[in-house]
Amino acid sequence: MFNTSLPLLRRSPVLIIAAKEIKDSFRNRWISFISLIFIILSFSVTFAGSAITGTLAFPELNNLITSLSTIAVFIIPLAAILLSYDAFVGEDESGTLLLLLSYPLTRSQIILGKLIGHGSVMLLSSSIAFGGTGVLLVLLGEDYGAIETMLVFTQFILSSFLLALTFILIGYLVSLRATEKARAVGSLLFVWFLFVLLYDLLLLAVLVADLSFMNQTVINLLIALNPTDLYRAVNIMAIGAQGGLSLFSETSWALEGLYCSMFVWICVLMVIANHLFRRKPL
Amino acid sequence: MENNAVCVNEVTHHFGDFTALKQMSFAVKQGQTMALLGHNGAGKSTLIKIILGLIKPDIGEVSLMGGANEGSSSMSSQGVPVRLGYLPENVSFYDKLTGEEILHYFAALKGVSKAKVATLIEEFGLDYAKDRQLKTYSKGMKQRLGFAQAILSEPDILLLDEPTVGLDPHASQFLYSKIAALKQTGCAVIVCTHELSLIEPHIDTAMIVAKGERLALGSLAQLRALSGLKIQLKCEGLADLAEKEPLLSRLYRHDALYFDREQQDQVVRCLTSQYGKFGFSIMEPGLAEIYRHFMAESESSHQALALTPSLNAQSKTSLKARLFSPFFGMKNV
Numbered sequence A: 001m002f003n004t005s006l007p008l009l010r011r012s013p014v015l016i017i018a019a020k021e022i023k024d025s026f027r028n029r030w031i032s033f034i035s036l037i038f039i040i041l042s043f044s045v046t047f048a049g050s051a052i053t054g055t056l057a058f059p060e061l062n063n064l065i066t067s068l069s070t071i072a073v074f075i076i077p078l079a080a081i082l083l084s085y086d087a088f089v090g091e092d093e094s095g096t097l098l099l100l101l102s103y104p105l106t107r108s109q110i111i112l113g114k115l116i117g118h119g120s121v122m123l124l125s126s127s128i129a130f131g132g133t134g135v136l137l138v139l140l141g142e143d144y145g146a147i148e149t150m151l152v153f154t155q156f157i158l159s160s161f162l163l164a165l166t167f168i169l170i171g172y173l174v175s176l177r178a179t180e181k182a183r184a185v186g187s188l189l190f191v192w193f194l195f196v197l198l199y200d201l202l203l204l205a206v207l208v209a210d211l212s213f214m215n216q217t218v219i220n221l222l223i224a225l226n227p228t229d230l231y232r233a234v235n236i237m238a239i240g241a242q243g244g245l246s247l248f249s250e251t252s253w254a255l256e257g258l259y260c261s262m263f264v265w266i267c268v269l270m271v272i273a274n275h276l277f278r279r280k281p282l
Numbered sequence B: 001m002e003n004n005a006v007c008v009n010e011v012t013h014h015f016g017d018f019t020a021l022k023q024m025s026f027a028v029k030q031g032q033t034m035a036l037l038g039h040n041g042a043g044k045s046t047l048i049k050i051i052l053g054l055i056k057p058d059i060g061e062v063s064l065m066g067g068a069n070e071g072s073s074s075m076s077s078q079g080v081p082v083r084l085g086y087l088p089e090n091v092s093f094y095d096k097l098t099g100e101e102i103l104h105y106f107a108a109l110k111g112v113s114k115a116k117v118a119t120l121i122e123e124f125g126l127d128y129a130k131d132r133q134l135k136t137y138s139k140g141m142k143q144r145l146g147f148a149q150a151i152l153s154e155p156d157i158l159l160l161d162e163p164t165v166g167l168d169p170h171a172s173q174f175l176y177s178k179i180a181a182l183k184q185t186g187c188a189v190i191v192c193t194h195e196l197s198l199i200e201p202h203i204d205t206a207m208i209v210a211k212g213e214r215l216a217l218g219s220l221a222q223l224r225a226l227s228g229l230k231i232q233l234k235c236e237g238l239a240d241l242a243e244k245e246p247l248l249s250r251l252y253r254h255d256a257l258y259f260d261r262e263q264q265d266q267v268v269r270c271l272t273s274q275y276g277k278f279g280f281s282i283m284e285p286g287l288a289e290i291y292r293h294f295m296a297e298s299e300s301s302h303q304a305l306a307l308t309p310s311l312n313a314q315s316k317t318s319l320k321a322r323l324f325s326p327f328f329g330m331k332n333v
Ligand SMILES: Nc1ncnc2c1ncn2[C@@H]1O[C@H](COP(=O)(O)OP(=O)(O)OP(=O)(O)O)[C@@H](O)[C@H]1O
Pocket: A281, A282, B015, B018, B020, B038, B039, B040, B041, B042, B043, B044, B045, B046, B047, B089
């Protein structure tokens, strides 16, 4: 049935690999686990106010997205890393990497297939959690316009997806270099800590110090050099918030520029991953 | 069927300073099986990976079906894609997927139909377990799955790295019968194994490798001749006969007669017509003895080299001296 109706799709090795990764994530309960975490996060941010006051009281849409993105910026990279860390070490340890490479496939096809698979898992989980929140808001709250709310949440899910892709690829880079799974996890947690916490602390310190060379260009550059900062900036920019972190309100970038930078991150990481895969000793 | 399916030419490969393979050359024809034998760390798996194009050798080249080796995308000399079948050593697949899902996955990647997968699962006796997750499989069941995976596409070249590890006698018999059927269709098979007696009846040629170097290559008969190992004959009352008959006494050792193939007629005639002995057993040296012989030979030559470095150096210089400077050589003598 599937075979005859979609012969072309079924033949493409990229999609076969992607489908296998998705199936694997369902079996691992990764999809349910990540979705559940995202739902808890999203609902607690959205409905916590009502719990305190005892009546249904929802935050303003802008404030909601700001709070959501502040927490998502920690959780999404972590989930992406946990999904991708064993993509290559795992297959290397089980001997299937050798096997796949003896098949009529290119290395880029393997990377792309896995990226599509893992990306879909993240997209599905965040759509369920954040999309579900949006739908509930429209249904329960009176003050939310359906179209506007959905647009805001679509934008939020899209940027979350790009952030997830970036960290999935970072996971691949480490997975391609590592010789043991445990080491891959360790290194990735360090990378996560670096990007999500340390970088911003240093950036804020530099800003507070008010050094002479800190002009707008340097700040923009520093933001572009960290995908999590790009994500924060995208979300603040998209809702046009004034009261966010001063750091991001100072950026003079257009939203498209920020999205482009995230896209550049993904492309560069893909190229590096291909390069590392080609040089991986077997 | 007489074309070379795999042709390895003067392949040398290093891992850092370590020489894993040294000037390795051999060929396997279509429809032939070659056993690749050697101690642990001899370089067998490395050689298989080089044939597959997974590792690019430092020196030398490999050709598959007459065409250049481009790994999995190799083309034969006729411009047809080469179908490769490969079973890696210690493959353990994906724990969370079922046996059937795993075969479907690999079949899809090779463009093989689901019907073929169903037949293979049936043939390999995995029907009862096909819907169970792989983590519940025993080692031999995984190995069967791995072999089924290797022959999915009816390959032109089949490379098996220790395929019978963990297989019960029935399953390994089935594996070799499957290989025999594939050979009929012109498939060239290279099997790397340590189970010599198991593979002996199924091979056309064998190559013995030690420390990355080829020790011997040929059919069983050629290897026997090359090794100079004797045929063994056992029979009742041999000790008495050996005392009486000078021909036999020369060949008599440890309650048996040992002789070359050329002497066989003479010995047998002597036993039957002269002494009326018809109950005897003749044993030709098997693959295991041949293997042990070549390994011991290479061991002793290595030891000799290691033990007498100074002597060796001396003999080399004196040889050089004799070759290149007759006067110096004469003085030395
Ligand atoms: N990626 C690698 N890096 C460094 N050395 C390696 C690598 N792969 C193999 N070797 C070395 O090359 C030699 C040959 O290894 P190989 O796996 O080919 O042996 P083998 O003949 O298959 O042995 P076994 O019978 O144990 O499977 C070994 O000494 C091994 O340590």
